[in-house]
Amino acid sequence: MVVLGIESTAHTASVGVVAENAEVLGLASDMYRPPAGGIHPREAANHHVELFPALVERALSSAKVSPREIEAVAFAQGPGLGPCLRTGATVARTLSLLWNRPLVPVNHCVAHIEIARVLSGLDDPVLLYASGGNTQVIAHGSGRYRVLGETLDVGIGNFLDKLWISLGGQFPGGPAIERAALEGVDLLPLPYSVHGMDVAFSGMLTASQVLHSRGASRENLAYSVEVTAYSMLTEITERALAHRKKEAVVLGGGVACNERLRTMVRAMAESRGHTSFAPPKSLCVDNGAMIAWTGLLAWRAGVRIPVAESGVLPRQRTDLVDTPWRSG
Ligand code: AMP
Numbered sequence: 001m002v003v004l005g006i007e008s009t010a011h012t013a014s015v016g017v018v019a020e021n022a023e024v025l026g027l028a029s030d031m032y033r034p035p036a037g038g039i040h041p042r043e044a045a046n047h048h049v050e051l052f053p054a055l056v057e058r059a060l061s062s063a064k065v066s067p068r069e070i071e072a073v074a075f076a077q078g079p080g081l082g083p084c085l086r087t088g089a090t091v092a093r094t095l096s097l098l099w100n101r102p103l104v105p106v107n108h109c110v111a112h113i114e115i116a117r118v119l120s121g122l123d124d125p126v127l128l129y130a131s132g133g134n135t136q137v138i139a140h141g142s143g144r145y146r147v148l149g150e151t152l153d154v155g156i157g158n159f160l161d162k163l164w165i166s167l168g169g170q171f172p173g174g175p176a177i178e179r180a181a182l183e184g185v186d187l188l189p190l191p192y193s194v195h196g197m198d199v200a201f202s203g204m205l206t207a208s209q210v211l212h213s214r215g216a217s218r219e220n221l222a223y224s225v226e227v228t229a230y231s232m233l234t235e236i237t238e239r240a241l242a243h244r245k246k247e248a249v250v251l252g253g254g255v256a257c258n259e260r261l262r263t264m265v266r267a268m269a270e271s272r273g274h275t276s277f278a279p280p281k282s283l284c285v286d287n288g289a290m291i292a293w294t295g296l297l298a299w300r301a302g303v304r305i306p307v308a309e310s311g312v313l314p315r316q317r318t319d320l321v322d323t324p325w326r327s328g
């Protein structure tokens, strides 16, 4: 069984070709990088429109798979930026009609979990999903993935990007902050905003900008922001593990590429006698392979959607999606 998956929820246009056991046969991605400032949804969508035909060809040719061998076409239906989602959905509908193959809708957040779950071999982990637009702690229960905690304002990645741009840097801020943080020495006081199972970052953004205007270096700010924000995420992840009696954590999302976050979550998990796993970076960031894999699971469980009903769902929540391929 071979499935092609289309990802286009935000700045990344990506096509993956995946077989049984999440064997990634082909993966072609391209990320929209705004010339200045943050991401503009329509410009990102234009980028995707231009890139998708070549990405489909590259994914198929690197997979050494012909369209005839593709058994279903999966696409990220939501959540994400409307214009970006629509370009990916249009490509998926076109391929589905052209190749006469079923169209399978996939929730982007669920796809981050499923790829991490299969790669780790962990059956029932808690997911810390830390990306540009999303920050959630998720676990499975009663037929769906449940959001146990999340950001009350911006996603952690958007916060890092916004902060770095306001300090004179360029998008994407997360990796640049990671490098700058290695040079930081002083831990500056920043708001630690944990509210039960939820977190918030906008207070830390303002406080960092105020400290910078008073002379704090970018390096010390980067270091302090990483330690503070990643501690907040580690804390709510630990609470989720304890409360739901789960024994493993997986990481997903672009911010999960961060070595400090990986190390902190691993230390927390190991101190409880649990396991932690982060996928390789190419499968942590947004990618078509995770959509194809989740599409394969869903399709095998009978999920498919008629083209006429395949509108995108920019605000689709993780806990609104049934997971018939999972027990429990
Ligand atoms: P995603 O939305 O999952 O594609 O992830 C994109 C986000 O990940 C952007 O906000 C990036 O700044 C952030 N990001 C990527 N690499 C890193 C890193 N090494 N450390 C922190 N954030 C990162």
Ligand code: MG
Binding pocket: 108, 112, 131, 132, 253, 254, 285, 286
């Ligand atoms: Mg993502």
